[in-house]
Amino acid sequence: MARVWKPAYDPEDTVLAEVLRIVGGLPEAYAEPTWGVLTFRIGRRLFGWYQGGLAGTERLLIFKPVPSEHAILLDDPRFRPAPHANPWMALALDQVSDFSEVRELLTDAYTMVAPKELADQVGGKPE
Numbered sequence: 001m002a003r004v005w006k007p008a009y010d011p012e013d014t015v016l017a018e019v020l021r022i023v024g025g026l027p028e029a030y031a032e033p034t035w036g037v038l039t040f041r042i043g044r045r046l047f048g049w050y051q052g053g054l055a056g057t058e059r060l061l062i063f064k065p066v067p068s069e070h071a072i073l074l075d076d077p078r079f080r081p082a083p084h085a086n087p088w089m090a091l092a093l094d095q096v097s098d099f100s101e102v103r104e105l106l107t108d109a110y111t112m113v114a115p116k117e118l119a120d121q122v123g124g125k126p127e
Contacts, residue, residue, distance in 0.1 A: 013053030
């Protein structure tokens with residue numbers, strides 16, 4: 001019997017709408033509900049997900065960080081290791097005031113899993 005996942009995000013959340021605008025600007029990226037969260041993908045490859053925005057829940061962006069930035073992100077109190085997805089990171093979106101930072105994090109995560117020709121359209125794979 002297949003497991004039915006209860007949604008862990010509010011599809012009407014305004015913060016989610018901003019994250020979806022960013023994902024929608026990445027070539028061939030899309031959002032797909034999976035495991036109760038909203039995952040962000042290129043093809044079948046996962047580069048992030050969103051959860052939260054429901055009453056009493058924290059809004060989190062879980063993403064694949066650039067390996068060279070992992071330790072730097074951990075020094076920022078808004079970031080923490082993602083549950084069940086090491087070495088991925090979780091960003092507390094309720095503590096974000098500048099979504100250009102979110103755009104950069106998601107773009108980097110995207111370029112690490114996207115084919116080279118798509119990654120090159122948004123600046124190429126990070127060093």
